[in-house]
Amino acid sequence: MFSACVSSRQFGNNRYLLTAQIIRGNDAISDEQLESLIPQKPNRRILGLPITPPLWFYQLGLRSYNHDAVLRELEAKTNEFEQQSQQLADQPKALKRLNRRFSREAKRLRQKAEEGNWLMRNLGEQPSYFVESDARTNAAKMQRFLVDKGFFNAQTSYSLDTLRRRQIRANYQIKENAGFHLRTILYSIADPRVDSLVRASLNASQLRVGDRYDVDNMAAERVRIESLLRDQGYYLFSRQYIRATDVDTNRNSLDRLAADSAVRRPVSVRVDILNPPNQLAHPIFHFGDVDVRISPNADADVAALATQISRLDTVTRNGVTYFLEKRNISTRLLDGKILLRPGALYSQSNYRNTQRNLFLLNQFKLINLNFVDSTNRQLRTLITATPLDKYETTLEGGLFVLSQAQPGPFTNVTFRVRNLFGGLETFEATVRYGLEYQTGFATDQAGSQKPYPSNEFGAITSLIFPQMLFPGRWRFRFNSYNPRTQLSISFNNTIRPDYKRSLLRSTMAYNWQTTPAKQFSLLIADINLINASFDTDFGKAFQEQLKQQQALGSTVYLSFRRSLSSSFSFAYTYNTNVQGQNRRSNFFRSAVESGGTTLNLFSNRTIERWSDTSVTGLQFYKFLRFSFDYRHYVPIKTRTTLAFRFNTGLVYGYGPGQTAPYEKLFFAGGSNSIRGWLPRRLGPGAELPQFPIGQPRTPILNPRYPQQFAYTFEKPGDMLIEASAELRGRLFHFGGDINGALFVDAGNVWTIRDNPNRYGDVFKLSTFVPQIAVGTGVGLRVDFSFFVIRFDGGIKVWDPARQYLKNGELVDERFLLPKFSLRQLSSGPNPLTINFGIGYPF
Secondary structure: OOOOOOOOOOHOOOOOEEEEEEEOOOOOOOOOHHHHOOOOOOOOOEEOOOOHHHHHHHHHOOOOOHHHHHHHHHHHHHHHHHHHHHHHHHHHHHHHHHOOOOOOHHHHHHHHHOOOHHHHHOOOOOEEEEOHHHHHHHHHHHHHHHOOOOOOOOOOEEEEEEEEEOOOEEEEEEEEEOOEEEEEEEEEEEHHHHHHHHHHHHOOOOOOOOOOOOOOHHHHHHHHHHHHOOOOOOOOHHHHHHEEEEEEEOHHHHHOOOOOOOOOOEEEEEEEEOOOOOOOOOOEEEEEEEEEEEEEOOOOOOHHHHHHHHHEEEEEEEEEEEEEEOOOHHHHHHHHHHHOOOEOOOOOOHHHHHHHHHHHHHOOEEEEEEEOOOHHHHHEEEEEEEEEEEEEEEEEEEEOOOEEEEEEEEEEEEEEEEEEOOOOEEEEEEEEEEEEEEEEEEEEOOOOEEEEEEEEEEEEEEEEEEEOOOOOOOHHHHHHHEEHHHHHHHHHHHHOOOOOEEEEEEEEEEEEEEEEEEEEEEEEEEEEEEEEEEOOOHHHHHHHHHHHHOOOOOOOHHHHOOEEEEEEEEEEEEEEEOOOOOOOOOEEEEEEEEHHHHHHOOOHHHHHHHHHOOOOOOEEEEEEEEEEEEEEEEEOOOOEEEEEEEEEEEEEOOOOOOOOOOOEEEEOOOOOOOOOOOOOOOOOOOOOOOOOOOOOOOOOOOOOOOOEEOOOOOOOOEEEEEEEEEEEEEEEEEEEEEEEEEEEEEEEEEEEEEOOOOOOOOOOOOOHHOOOEEEEEEEEEEOOOOEEEEEEEEEEEOOOEEEEEEEEEEEOOOOOOOOOOOHHHOOOOOOOOOEEEEEOOO
């Protein structure tokens, strides 16, 4: 239908649509590398068929679009603005409003003139016409690229396939032939000191004997040598002095071979590093005087600053002079961040890392490093840092939305004080209030879960130090790793009709970053005091429900006991994924946590006595927790990505209750987990979501939808295994990029201790495979660059809990995919689960 809507008459005579470009014959060089050389992009098709809906939308919008009329309207608006601005010349406020209004209207009309009307811009796609000269240019470009990659005898050609309704597919044929590999690499360096430095670093060279010749590797070697020498005092050295010459293909014994012979070809490379014209060696520079000025004037002239700094109050430390302008700032801390020292060899890395270190302090809004003099090869350095405002208040508000709740408002107020004690500390205090309507265990007469208000009030204070706070000089070794010490105290109070719950938490953490991709976190103290009460009749009914779940082996009740837990943990994160860049990358995070470690000095009998209501009435915990999260991102096309995730964890409680705090247990299901299930409602294992006491294989059904199981309570586990694969791609632009996704999720949680009142919940090697739940679905994401709104619709493919007893007979409905029906999206045995989230699931 869409194809028929694209009229070939609108293409004009002898004009064909380019609907596909296929590259064949390449082996060592990937399709993505060759496709990046082709500037022409074919019109998008559906499932590879000659059906182009975006083109149809574009032509539909074109019918009501008049480019000349838009230009005339823009010209009329401009003339009108000029006349009105002259009349309002003596009214600055009115003129300012006029400028804003004209800027909006002119921007809209210019966009309309350049890209078409709304339908053409957001849903449409301009026709991509085939031009044969472009195909010839692309084939030649590919051949040059192959030569640069070491295939000196490569051959390229193209052919055309005419499809229906004046559409063309371009086929590019690649014949790489044998590649040329590096046989010898000779370095010829005129400067003796440069020669010794380069040869001492050849183990890090980008050129290695046996590798295929590659122009990119040659360029990378030039960059490596340039960086090496600029870190050794060669301030003026550049890669222009490095030349790769005498590329000899050594054909003496291979002249008789045909160009398409598979025999491996050798090539010799010579790298020359030349001296500057009329000089015997490259000049070596040292840092001269290093001055640091903390000034609110970011626009002051550098030369003027150099003459004024002598009149300011000064402090000198390790040869660096600090001009603080009567500001209370610790020069000892600044000295650990500034890596430049008078008399030291110029180092480009130290120059850049100094700027980075100062920026990461989050104390300065602008940092400039300038060389104000280079006489006698001494680089006099002036560092100017403009502080951020000492006091800052921010107000945030919005809607709090979860899959199991109705939207409700929330607001955050944050007060921030920088450089509180003169040691570049940051104090933050945040107050939060939120209101939402959640569904709980109670149901109305129709069997639907009642939504009721949930009020949440919280406050958190934290003090962040830009250093490691522990005794001894060993802490100074972290200065180059952006260290942080954070002390925080928080209080959170939740008030609902069924219960009141408060959490008082205090933490102390060390954080540091050895590289932009590697981060470490050591939480040396995490103390939590939890209290809950059930004061209303509704609360007492909820408490009875908790007792029933406890009789069935559930640990949900633990999250409502008065308890005290403490722990310390260590986490390592490796992340090469850069926001906004579609490239192959990885994310890895592992963490280990030990809770109640100091309680090992006492016996479990003693701890149980402390828990008695006559002593403290508190529940104490001892546990070990491990987690592992790995993600891999593979770009398929420019705006298409295949993402994978594997997440696992284990918690082992060995205290009197043989469990861990509720917040430390694992859960499955929800927007960032197995999306075919409601949040935290999957598992454990093959256990039914709810069942009567003494009948662990007989399910309790949803009173409103009798074909579905009841999912009232969260289902924690001691062990988690889950994996996901998701194909992400751009659909169209509408305010932001509208992206689609197709995903498959698999996983579950399990307990690690047997309970006679439960069935199928324990992890066992012989049974865990069929207990892995599988879900699939599609997603829609609205990408506004600075945040992403996500909607995922998931259904169950394999539900391990669907093997149960019905009227005394065993029913096996675990393969649940055939029971999904568009006619019963919410009421069928396999309903569509809608998950809402902010950001990507992984």
